[in-house]
Amino acid sequence: MKLPVSQKKALALLYRLYRLYPHAHCALNYRTPFQLLVATILSAQCTDKRVNKVTESLFEKYPDPQALACADLPTLELDIRSTGFYRNKATNLVLCGQRLLERHGGQVPTSLEELVRLPGVGRKTANVVLGNAFGIPGMVVDTHVKRLARRFGWTVNETPEKIEQDLCLLLPREHWVQSAHLLIWHGRELCKAPVPLCSCCPLQEDCPRVGVVRAR
DNA sequence: ATCCCGAGGG
DNA sequence: CCCTCTGGAT
Numbered sequence: 001m002k003l004p005v006s007q008k009k010a011l012a013l014l015y016r017l018y019r020l021y022p023h024a025h026c027a028l029n030y031r032t033p034f035q036l037l038v039a040t041i042l043s044a045q046c047t048d049k050r051v052n053k054v055t056e057s058l059f060e061k062y063p064d065p066q067a068l069a070c071a072d073l074p075t076l077e078l079d080i081r082s083t084g085f086y087r088n089k090a091t092n093l094v095l096c097g098q099r100l101l102e103r104h105g106g107q108v109p110t111s112l113e114e115l116v117r118l119p120g121v122g123r124k125t126a127n128v129v130l131g132n133a134f135g136i137p138g139m140v141v142d143t144h145v146k147r148l149a150r151r152f153g154w155t156v157n158e159t160p161e162k163i164e165q166d167l168c169l170l171l172p173r174e175h176w177v178q179s180a181h182l183l184i185w186h187g188r189e190l191c192k193a194p195v196p197l198c199s200c201c202p203l204q205e206d207c208p209r210v211g212v213v214r215a216r
Numbered sequence: 217a218t219c220c221c222g223a224g225g226g
Numbered sequence: 227c228c229c230t231c232t233g234g235a236t
Contacts, residue, residue, distance in 0.1 A: 044222040050234070084232040088223075122223050142221055184221050193219075 003166055004153030010170040013152065016202040017182040021189070033108035033133035034100075035059055037118075038068075040125045041093060042083045050083050065106050068097030092120025110134050131177035139164045140180040144187025150208050151191070 005013075030036040038058070043051045058079055062068045077090040096118050100106055108129065109115055115126035127138035141160040149163050150156060152170075171179050190197045198204045 041222095045220055045231090046233080047221075047235080082233065084220090084234075085222085086232065088231060092223085120223065124222060128221090140221085144221065181221095188221060 003170060005170070007170050010152060010167075011172075013203055014171065014175070014179050014182060017186050018178075020202055021182055021185050030055070030132075033129065034064060036133045037096070037108050037121075037125075037129050038062075038093065040128045041096070041120045042080060042089060044089070044120075044125070045085060046083045054080055054083055062097075065097040065100035068093055069101055071097070089120060095119040096121070108133065110136065112138070127180070131180070135177075137168075137173050137176035138180070139167045139176050140184065141167070142184060142187075143193075144191075145180070145183045147193065148183055148187050148191055151203055 030039050035055070039051055039055050042054065061079065062071060062076075071094055073090055073094060076093065077086050080086050080089055080093075083089065099118055100108065104114070109118075110130070112123075112126050112130060115121055115129060116123060121129075124140055124142050127140045130136040130138045131140075141164045146160060146163065149158055152167075154163055154166070167179070168176065186203075190201050191203075198207070201207070
């Protein structure tokens with residue numbers, strides 16, 4: 001098992017990100033696991049702001065899986081329309097509510113395997129729920145983190161699974177959830193897809209992406 | 217016009 | 227692997 005960088009180096013890089021984004025870990029702030037699950041499903045391909053705009057009234061209307069399970073689909077679609085992909089998300093939410101009732105006694109499951117089996121919940125959403133609702137460490141590798149991977153020494157086409165495993169080995173378990181947020185945040189704010197804002201980046205020293213022009 | 221803090225399906 | 231599904235931000 002060869003790791004791309006030393007643990008010391010990885011921690012140093014993470015610490016710089018922590019200084020840069022002191023509030024990155026507060027992005028998702030919901031009361032119950034159920035609410036967090038719903039909010040996270042809604043947040044696919046959409047920013048937190050747009051989700052937050054919808055959730056307050058949404059949770060009044062659908063406070064629990066029971067209410068979701070028997071929601072009127074067209075109404076629910078209207079309620080979440082501004083988060084994008086609303087047709088998929090609405091049907092998935094209803095199916096989710098039904099499945100939570102039928103198989104989990106109305107509770108949000110606490111294992112990755114069970115969470116991923118919920119309609120509309122993939123690896124990313126499942127890990128976010130595990131970390132934020134139950135404090136169970138999980139590493140989230142999304143498109144942003146994959147892009148950052150080069151900074152941490154992985155090759156361009158490394159698989160997400162390998163990156164995830166390595167990150168878990170490199171970083172202390174108690175920092176996994178926060179580190180994941182920091183990495184995602186950095187990928188979105190500075191190390192952006194087409195044009196990274198390297199001049200403001202605290203990690204630009206030795207970074208292979210510095211000076212990279214749009215690759216297409 | 218173009219890009220998203222993804223998931224599901226072919 | 228590829229494609230589709232959406233509105234909103236920029």
